[in-house]
Structure formats: structure tokens, C-alpha cells
Amino acid sequence: xxxxxxxxxxxxxxxxxxxxxxxxxxxxxxxxxxxxxxxxxxxxxxxxxxxxxxxxxxxxxxxxxxxxxxxxxxxxxxxxxxxxxxxxxxxxxxxxxxxxxxxxxxxxxxxxxxxxxxxxxxxxxxxxxxxxxxxxxxxxxxxxxxxxxxxxxxxxxxxxxxxxxxxxxxxxxxxxxxxxxxxxxxxxxxxxxxxxxxxxxxxxxxxxxxxxxxxxxxxxxxxxxxxxxxxxxxxxxxxxxxxxxxxxxxxxxxxxxxxxxxxxxxxxxxxxxxxxx
Amino acid sequence: xxxxxxxxxxxxxxxxxxxxxxxxxxxxxxxxxxxxxxxxxxxxxxxxxxxxxxxxxxxxxxxxxxxxxxxxxxxxxxxxxxxxxxxxxxxxxxxxxxxxxxxxxxxxxxxxxxxxxxxxxxxxxxxxxxxxxxxxxxxxxxxxxxxxxxxxxxxxxxxxxxxxxxxxxxxxxxxxxxxxxxxxxxxxxxxx
Ligand SMILES: C[S@@+](CC[C@H](N)C(=O)[O-])C[C@H]1O[C@@H](n2cnc3c(N)ncnc32)[C@H](O)[C@@H]1O
Numbered sequence: 001x002x003x004x005x006x007x008x009x010x011x012x013x014x015x016x017x018x019x020x021x022x023x024x025x026x027x028x029x030x031x032x033x034x035x036x037x038x039x040x041x042x043x044x045x046x047x048x049x050x051x052x053x054x055x056x057x058x059x060x061x062x063x064x065x066x067x068x069x070x071x072x073x074x075x076x077x078x079x080x081x082x083x084x085x086x087x088x089x090x091x092x093x094x095x096x097x098x099x100x101x102x103x104x105x106x107x108x109x110x111x112x113x114x115x116x117x118x119x120x121x122x123x124x125x126x127x128x129x130x131x132x133x134x135x136x137x138x139x140x141x142x143x144x145x146x147x148x149x150x151x152x153x154x155x156x157x158x159x160x161x162x163x164x165x166x167x168x169x170x171x172x173x174x175x176x177x178x179x180x181x182x183x184x185x186x187x188x189x190x191x192x193x194x195x196x197x198x199x200x201x202x203x204x205x206x207x208x209x210x211x212x213x214x215x216x217x218x219x220x221x222x223x224x225x226x227x228x229x230x231x232x233x234x235x236x237x238x239x240x241x242x243x244x245x246x247x248x249x250x251x252x253x254x255x256x257x258x259x260x261x262x263x264x265x266x267x268x269x270x271x272x273x274x275x276x277x
Numbered sequence: 278x279x280x281x282x283x284x285x286x287x288x289x290x291x292x293x294x295x296x297x298x299x300x301x302x303x304x305x306x307x308x309x310x311x312x313x314x315x316x317x318x319x320x321x322x323x324x325x326x327x328x329x330x331x332x333x334x335x336x337x338x339x340x341x342x343x344x345x346x347x348x349x350x351x352x353x354x355x356x357x358x359x360x361x362x363x364x365x366x367x368x369x370x371x372x373x374x375x376x377x378x379x380x381x382x383x384x385x386x387x388x389x390x391x392x393x394x395x396x397x398x399x400x401x402x403x404x405x406x407x408x409x410x411x412x413x414x415x416x417x418x419x420x421x422x423x424x425x426x427x428x429x430x431x432x433x434x435x436x437x438x439x440x441x442x443x444x445x446x447x448x449x450x451x452x453x454x455x456x457x458x459x460x461x462x463x464x465x466x467x468x469x
Contacts, residue, residue, distance in 0.1 A: 005395065031346075031372045033364035033392055038376075074376040217375045220345045223366075227346075249344045249358050249373050 005036070006043040011051045012036060015058070022059055025069065025139075026202050029226035038072040045071065070142045074221065077111040078156065079118045079173075081216075082248050083166035088267045090122050090168045093243055097211050103132040104210045106237065108201060109218030110136035113147025113194075114160075119214070120190045121176060125169065129193060135208065137199035144196045150186040152177075157184055201230050206237040213238055216247035216268075231257045240275045284312050284402045284426070284466040285368060288393055290386035290413045291406030292319035294436025296331075298406050298456045303336040303354070305460030310338065311468040313349040315371075317357040317389045319382050319410065329356055345373045357384040364392040380412035390416025394423045401425035402466060404459070408440030417444055428452045428462070 007015070012035065013028070020026040027035065039054075046067075048054040057064050080086050097103045103123075110116050116136040123129040138144050161173040177184040199207070201218070213234050219227050234244055235257055244252070244261065246268045252258055261270035291298065295318060306314075320328060332354070333340045340354040348369050349355060355371065357363040362374040363384050379385035386405070390413070393401050403420050405413045407430055417427055427450040432438040434455050444450060454462055 031364075031366060031374075033366050033372045033396075034374045034376070036395075037364075037374070037388075037392075074374065076375055076377060220361075220373045220375065224346055247375070249361055251344060 005040060006048070007036070007039050007051045007054075009036075012039060015039075015051070015055055018055060018059055019065075019068075023062075023065055024203065025065070025200070027072070029202070029223045031221050031223055034074070034221055035072065038074070042068065042071040066142065069140055073140050075111040075138075075140065075143050077114045077217075078163070079114040079152075079160040080163035080167050080169075081115075083163045085245070085248070085267055085269075086118060086122065086163075086167035088265065088269060089119070089245075090126060093212065093245075093264070093269060094122060094126055094128060098126075098128050098131075100211060101131060103128060103212075104208060105132060105134045106208070106210045106213045107134060107136045108138075108199070108213065108215040108234075110138050110144075110147060110196070111140075112143045112152075113150070113196070114152065115214065115216065116147065116194050116196075117150065117176075117186055117190055118164075120194060121164070121169070122167075123193075124190070125171075132193055134194045135210075136194055136196050139198065139200045139202075141198050144198060148191070148196045150188065150191055151183050152186070154179060154182050154184050201233065202226065206233055208237065209239050210237055211239050211242045212245065213242070214245045216245065217250070219246065219250050228256050231255050235260070235272070238272050240272060242272050243269055244272070245269045282399050282424075282426075283468050285400040286312055286365075286393055286397045286402070287314045287463060287466070288390055288401065288403040289314065289316045289406065290318075290390065290403065290408075290416065291316075291430075292382075292386075292408035292410050292412070292437075292440065294407035294409075295430075296328075297436070298430060298434075298459070299332060300335045301456040302459040302463070303332060303338070303340075305464075306337050307464045307467065308337055308352060309467070310352045310463070312351050312466070314338070314354040314463075315343070315349070315357070315363065315389065315393070316354060317363060317384050317386045319384075319386075319408070319412070320359055332356065343371045343373070345371075347371050357389060359384075363389045365396040368396055380410060382410065382412045386413040387416040387419075391419045394420045394425060397425070399424035402428060404428040404430070404454070405441060405444055406430045407435035407437050409437045410440060411443065413440055414443055414447070417448060417450075421448055426451050428454060430459075431455050 016028045260274040343355045432441040
């Protein structure tokens with residue numbers, strides 16, 4: 001789309017301030033480049049012809065806020081994305097957690113749940129599912145509703161099945177779901193140990209202690225200051241010797257956590273090795 | 278073109294058939310290039326470091342794959358990572374985005390070029406190489422709207438001429454370049 005930008009940079013600041021004032025959502029420290037694309041997109045989809053129109057609607061119609069959040073957050077996700085990452089979880093990281101009587105895992109920014117179901121499958125296959133609990137959270141209640149249903153489009157399943165094999169899986173991914181027309185429904189025992197809940201990384205506090213936190217492809221939407229604040233939240237929520245896993249192009253290098261964590265074998269997984277604050 | 282224009286970023290976009298062009302151009306770029314170079318190529322997700330390594334062995338300048346919020350520097354070549362869109366937060370910083378594919382592509386050349394145009398405005402220079410896909414066209418149009426510089430691989434030299442030909446049909450480019458002349462042209466964009 002080369003429609004001239006509907007919203008100018010200065011107007012974005014104004015809009016985000018408004019939203020933070022009127023509602024409990026603070027997007028002022030989101031990465032501007034992505035946010036700008038999403039704002040232009042929502043103006044086109046919802047046919048706002050000016051910034052003023054979008055602003056008026058947002059301030060005066062609380063029911064529009066949810067749609068706004070759904071559209072400006074990016075919820076693209078996949079099962080077993082980056083198969084080698086999942087392989088590391090399967091062969092090393094998760095088994096090392098097996099000595100804990102109770103394994104708590106937090107998937108922050110889980111979107112529609114593909115990651116959570118992937119982790120559940122790994123835990124089943126290495127025999128740790130029954131002693132584990134997965135907290136899968138997101139800012140967007142809409143995606144969590146979908147995640148809790150466990151119903152996904154059939155189209156990408158072939159790709160997911162390939163990823164699953166590359167991650168060290170030895171079954172056919174289809175043993176975990178039943179196909180129904182153009183979608184598949186994952187067996188409900190896979191989600192018996194997953195708790196889906198809203199949690200806003202910007203404003204909500206730590207709510208438990210975990211041995212493993214996954215937050216992949218969420219921090220790319222935050223500026224550096226906010227990233228550091230969220231790293232602190234993760235640090236406060238991780239047990240000593242726990243693991244923090246990030247997306248393929250994200251890093252804790254150059255962050256305040258750098259010296260307290262050790263990277264695991266070149267993967268985007270870091271182990272908490274120091275717990276003085 | 279206006280004399281006060283000064284190239285602040287060089288973008289290179291390409292898909293099928295463009296790697297051999299890069300291997301021709303990269304060795305002859307001057308080391309003191311006064312702007313960063315950002316390359317957006319269509320490629321398969323997965324085997325990322327292979328390309329970085331290949332280009333590095335044929336380059337006079339350091340080449341690295343961009344990661345999230347990396348600070349970009351003059352005289353360095355950045356490669357868009359597979360499976361992410363590349364955006365510019367400002368003139369110094371790249372951001373990555375895992376949103377929907379555009380033109381069946383992620384990274385999309387259009388997305389990166391449009392983002393650059395909004396940040397660098399008339400000081401953007403963009404070179405579109407060989408390719409079989411429409412991705413890149415809208416990005417070039419956007420750069421033209423902001424008064425940036427459009428450069429194009431000579432379709433006659435392109436392994437797949439579709440992409441450069443589409444550009445030629447629709448817009449006026451400043452320069453049509455053969456692979457062996459590209460580095461020389463880029464070098465004289467230098468502000469030093
Ligand atoms: C691109 S998806 C990543 C999904 C998955 N983790 C993956 O890597 O495939 C980004 C997710 O982050 C969520 N998100 C954005 N801002 C958030 C916030 N402040 N708190 C929690 N989640 C957030 C979005 O709603 C979206 O579902």
C-alpha cells in the first residue's frame with residue numbers, strides 16, 4: 001500500500017497518550033515502525049479517513065478498544081517454529097527440569113496457542129506432562145479464546161508436521177488431533193495442563209516463579225527501555241538456574257540481564273546463573 | 278536532482294538470481310562508504326548463516342545479519358534475516374517484525390523499502406535486482422514519492438528480468454546498472 005501515511009509520527013504519540021490516559025493500556029513504548037504500519041492498516045480496514053476520526057472513536061467507544069488491540073498487536077505464530085530450538089527443549093532443557101517435582105512454564109505472548117500446544121506435545125513425549133503446568137498468557141483476550149479452543153486451520157498442518165519431525169518428533173503429528181473439514185481440533189488432554197490467561201507485560205506484575213519462561217517474538221514490538229523492564233519482570237519470575245527462551249532474532253545481550261545469564265549452546269536460551277539483584 | 282541530497286542509506290532488494298549480482302558488486306565497494314547498506318533478499322527460512330558467510334567471503338565491507346534493535350553504521354552491510362520483515366525505527370536503528378507475509382514474502386522488499394522511505398525520505402537510494410516476483414515495486418514507488426533515488430539492474434543482465442522490467446514499465450529510474458558497474462556507482466554516492 002502506498003497510500004500516503006494517514007497518521008503522522010506526532011499524531012501517533014498523541015493517540016497513544018490518549019489511550020494510556022483513558023484506558024489501562026500503555027503502548028507508548030512499543031516499537032514505532034511496526035506500530036505505524038498497524039495503525040495505518042487499521043485506518044484502512046476500518047475506513048477511517050483521518051487521524052481525528054480514529055482518535056474520536058477510540059476515546060468515545062470503549063467497545064472499540066478490544067478490536068483496536070487485536071489489530072495493532074501482531075499475532076502471527078506457528079507450531080514448532082525454529083525446529084532446532086524445540087529440539088534443544090526436547091533433548092536437554094526440559095529433561096533437566098525433570099528433577100523438579102513440579103515444573104512451571106510460562107509462555108508470555110502466546111498468541112493463539114500454537115507454541116503452548118507444541119510444548120505440551122514435547123512434555124508428553126518425554127514423560128513429564130503430568131508434573132508440569134503451562135501458563136500461557138497474552139495481552140489480547142481474543143487470541144486466548146482461540147487458543148483455549150485448540151482448533152487450528154488445516155492449511156499449515158503439513159508444515160507443522162515437518163517442523164515437528166525436524167524437532168526430533170517420531171510420531172505423526174496427526175495423532176494429536178482430529179481433522180474436521182478445513183480445520184483440526186487438538187485432543188483436549190493436551191490442554192488439561194495449560195492455563196490460558198490475560199497478562200499485560202507492560203503493566204502486570206510477576207505472578208509466580210517458573211523454571212522456564214518462553215517469550216518469543218514479542219519483545220521485537222517493544223523499544224529498548226520497555227524490553228529492559230520486561231527482562232526484569234522475567235528475572236523476578238525465574239527460579240535460580242531457570243531458563244529464559246527468546247525468539248530467533250532476539251537477545252539479552254546489551255540488556256541489564258546480560259551478566260546474570262549464560263547462553264545455552266548458541267540457542268536463544270539463557271540460564272539464570274546469578275540471583276543477586 | 279537537488280544538490281543538497283545526500284545518500285544516507287542504500288537498500289538493495291532482490292530475489293531469484295540476485296546473489297550472483299551481489300557477489301560481483303560487494304568486493305568493489307569502498308571501505309569508507311558513508312552510509313549503511315541493507316540487503317533484503319527472498320530466501321528460504323532455516324539455513325540463514327550460509328548466505329551471510331557466502332557474502333562475507335566476497336565482500337570488502339563487514340556483512341552481518343540484522344537482529345532486533347541493532348544500531349546500523351556506515352560502511353557496514355546488513356542482511357535482512359529470513360522470516361522477519363525488516364523495518365527502520367529511525368536513522369540509526371532497525372526493528373524486526375513477524376507479521377503477515379506481504380507478496381507471499383517475509384522479508385518483503387516492499388515493507389523494508391517503504392519503511393526506509395518514511396525515515397530517510399529523499400536521502401534513500403534503492404537498487405532493485407533480478408527477480409520473478411512483484412515484491413519491490415510498491416517499495417520503489419514509495420521511495421520515488423519521497424524523492425529518493427531509484428536504481429535498477431539492467432533487465433538485459435538479469436537472470437530473471439521480470440522484476441526490473443516491471444519497474445521500467447512504471448517509473449522513471451535515475452540509473453540502470455550492469456552488475457560490473459554497480460560498485461563504481463555506489464562508491465560515488467559517498468559523502469566523504
Ligand atoms: C508475533 S506474536 C508471537 C507469538 C508466539 N510467541 C510466536 O513466537 O510464535 C506476538 C504476541 O505478543 C502479544 N503481545 C503484544 N504486546 C503484549 C503485551 N504487552 N503483553 C503480553 N503480550 C503481548 C501479542 O498479542 C501477540 O499475540
